[in-house]
Amino acid sequence: MEDKCDYLFKIILIGDAGVGKTCIVQRFKTGSWFESQASTIGVDFCLKTCEINGKQIKLQVWDTAGQERFRTITQAYYRSAHGVICTFDLTKESTFDSTVEWMDDVSRFCSTNVVKLLVGNKCDMIDRRKVSHEVASAQGKSFEVLEYLETSAKENTNVNDAFIKMATELLKQQSNVKDLADSKDDQGFNISNNTKSVGTSCCFG
Amino acid sequence: MLLEPSKAKAKLKEVNKALNKNPVDVAALRKLCISPGGLICSEARQKVWPHLLDVAESKIGYPQDLRRHKECRQVILDVDRSGKRFPDGLSDVEKEELQENLTDLILGVLTIHPELHYYQGYHDICITFLLVCGAEASLAMVEKISTHHLRDFMDPTMDxxxxxxxxxxxxxxxxxxxxxxxxxxxxxxxxFALSWLITWYSYVVPDQRDIERLYDFFLSCHPLMPVYFAAQIVLDNADKILDGPCEMARIYQLLLQIARKPNLPLEILIQRSSDFYIQFPPSSLAHDAAEFYKNNLAISTFCDHALVAKHEAPDVVLKRMGLVEVKKEENEESPTEGSWKRASKTVAIALSGAVGAALLAVGGRAAEWVPQLFGYL
Structure with a gap:
């Protein structure tokens, strides 16, 4: 964790239990997929560094438990998140319906300029699909998400894309608000200036 | 850590001796559970755990219509994903049977106790019992810990x-x-310690034998012992925490990874947790815990410290039964030599556990001090 990076972004994954949040994170982090990925208890965490436009980006990914009762606990992690990936299961309509509540939490607890993605997972299960691309995409628009994406953690479809799109947007946002870099504003990005030029190292806030 | 074969054998002999007493010497069993190696093997656990929970004579059976329970969907979702905990080499049929049993066990307890709410992680605790004691015997045990040790985790909310x-x-x-x-x-x-606490470490500790060893300990002690144990994990890694940037994510990740390591020094941590429990019993910590709660979560409802002070039941009970005095005398009389002191401490923790069992036997009210406290929230 000591290695240098130019930017650090915190991303939180939310959505109902069993939609595949942890599988998405694991696919992104390790490149592998587990048939019986255990349920997440509380809040798990992983780090992954990627390069975008020649910049080293460190992504801090917070993977949350989906069961309703954990929400009050996970909400504490919303505040400092730069990005939110709201996930549902394309084969379970109820998980799609729940995205309304999840996004409601986002607007209540996240900063106003948080970047949002809506992700429909398990797109490999074509025969069991219950939510159409059109409907989900329209829902995404109403949530004002950056994009609606369909992923399959199992078949490694669009998983990297989701994180890269998120990071690219955050990077873009960051370069638009350079002035925030040194500010202590909660909503700024945590770029420390303990080396000569701002943005050559990062810290976790 | 495994005991040397000769020590393990001697210990199992002790276990049998305590089991064969009439009535069964539960206090001795508790001491054996706490001391190094715990109960050594699953066979001993099958026999001893029911006594620790005072359900050895229980005839409780599975209710009907389990799959109609409102939590059924969530339970099945978690059970289906719990394969990692199952022993290697099971056939698909055996796995399926185990999963069926697990679902029944969870829904069985929830059906008997409509006031209990399922949480993700509860299934991890149930798996441990199922693997050690089987479907039939597990129901009474899980029912008992759910209404006592785990009771507060099963509130409608996580407060x-x-x-x-x-x-x-x-x-x-x-x-x-x-x-x-x-x-x-x-x-x-x-x-970071939430999953440790509510699964009694079965979510993080990778080896089933280590998990069972920890359950020996927790089943013999006060319901807050898993928190004392968490503290020892953190303290054991204080250098690593302090030796690095003061960053939330770094420390969070460090602690998550530490608990998942296969070589957690269980026996040392158990010993230290026990020592701490004696030195700083829950009643001495209640005020600070409440302060932290108030300051960090800004929940101002928990403001009456007089109510917190009521949270002294384990000691009050001990005093009432004259056991605290006994403990003091023991300490005064004992030489300062470490092992002797330690032995008397172990007795004291085991006693407080035994007090719980005694109360369970009388009125089924052992760990009620915790719900009592949180009733005020």
Whole structure:
């Protein structure tokens, strides 16, 4: 964790239990997929560094438990998140319906300029699909998400894309608000200036 | 850590001796559970655990219509994903049977006790019992810990759980105030230990034998012992926490990874947790835990410290039964030599556990001090 990076972004994954949040994170982090990925208890965490436009980006990914009762606990992690990936299961309509509540939490607890993605997972299960691309995409628009994406953690479809799109947007946002870099504003990005030029190292806030 | 074969054999002999007493010597069993190696093997656990929970004679059976329970969907979702906990080499049929049993066990307890709410992680605890004791015997045991040790985790909300978690801070503070200061500055909070607490470490400890060893310990002690144990994990890694940037994510990740390592020094941590429990019993920490809760979660409803002070039941009970005095005398009389002191301490923890069992036998009210406290929230 000591290695240098130019930017650090915190991303939180939310959505109902069993939609595949942890599988998405694991696919992104390790490149592998587990048939019986255990349920997440509380809040798990992983780090992954990627390069975008020649910049080293460190992504801090917070993977949350989906069961309703954990929400009050996970909400504490919303505040400092730069990005939110709201996930549902394309084969379970109820998980799609729940995205309304999840996004409601986002607007209540996240900063106003948080970047949002809506992700429909398990797109490999074509025969069991219950939510159409059109409907989900329209829902995404109403949530004002950056994009609606369909992923399959199992078949490694669009998983990297989701994180890269998120990071690219955050990077873009960051370069638009350079002035925030040194500010202590909660909503700024945590770029420390303990080396000569701002943005050559990062810290976790 | 495994005991040497000769010591293990001697210990199992002790276990049998306690089991064969009439009535069964539960206090001796508790001591054996706490001391190094615990109950050694699953066979001993099958016999002893029911006595620790005072359900050895229980005839409780599975209710009907389990799959109609409102939590059924969530339970099946978690059960289906619990394969990692199952022993290697099971056939698909055996796995399926185990999963069926697990679902029945969870829904069985929830059906018998409509006031209990399922939480993700509860299934991890149930798996441990199922693997050690089988479907038939597990129901009474899981029913008992659910209404006592785990009762607060099964509230409609997680408020009580969060509060219990916050006992971690005063325990840490007693041992290493500098560490607490550092952790507070990093804003790491206590949620990293949530899965440890509510699954009794079965979510993180990778080896089933280690999990069972820990259950020997927790089943013999006060319901807050898993928090004392969490504190020891943190304290054991204080250097690593302090030796690095004061950043929430770094510390959070460090602690998550430490608990998942296969070589957690269980016996040392158990010993230290026991020592701490004696030195700083829950009643001495309640005020600080409440303060942390108030300051960090801004829940101002928990403001009456007079109510917190009521949270002294284990000691009150001990005093009432004259056991605290006994403990003091023992300490005064005993030579300062470490092993002797330690032995008397172990007796004291086992006694407080035994008090719980005694109360269970009388009125089924052992760990009620916890719900009592959180009833005020």
């Amino acid at each position: 009580s759980t969060t509060h219990i978690l916050n006992y971690l801070i005063p325990i840490l503070k007693m041992a290493n105030p500098k560490l607490v200061e550092y952790m507070e500055k990093s804003e790491v909070g206590t949620i």
